[in-house]
Amino acid sequence: MLLLICLLSLMLASPTLCEVKILSTIDGKTGPPPCAIMCSGVSTETEVWVNWTGKGNKFIHFEECGFVDSPVFTATVIGYKCPAVHVYATYKGYVDLVTVADITPKELVDNRCHVFWTASGFNC
Numbered sequence: 001m002l003l004l005i006c007l008l009s010l011m012l013a014s015p016t017l018c019e020v021k022i023l024s025t026i027d028g029k030t031g032p033p034p035c036a037i038m039c040s041g042v043s044t045e046t047e048v049w050v051n052w053t054g055k056g057n058k059f060i061h062f063e064e065c066g067f068v069d070s071p072v073f074t075a076t077v078i079g080y081k082c083p084a085v086h087v088y089a090t091y092k093g094y095v096d097l098v099t100v101a102d103i104t105p106k107e108l109v110d111n112r113c114h115v116f117w118t119a120s121g122f123n124c
Helices: 002-012 105-110
Strands: 036-043 050-052 055-061 072-078 085-090 094-102 114-122
Touching (some): 036 055, 055 085, 055 114, 072 085
Antiparallel strands (some): 072 114
């Protein structure tokens, strides 16, 4: 019975249950399915926001994810009166985000604007 419990535990913890499929990328490059990964995180308001022509600008670094090319990146801002962001540029280890509305870095911090993000790409 103990052997059966161990086998069931191993099957439930199997990485195949967390399969990631990436159907397309901006440059059309896709890798082999075992190399597809998803990485995510939260950039809090205390991490540096800077002013860029009246808009908020932030670089989010994700070098630890190990992407070999620029990933597909999605970001959502959550907080009090926080504007949406758009991806200005994506690289294999970081992304450059800009708010769609005019706002100061101080307002972004005071409004506790957190950036929740996911990146999908390939690590081989």
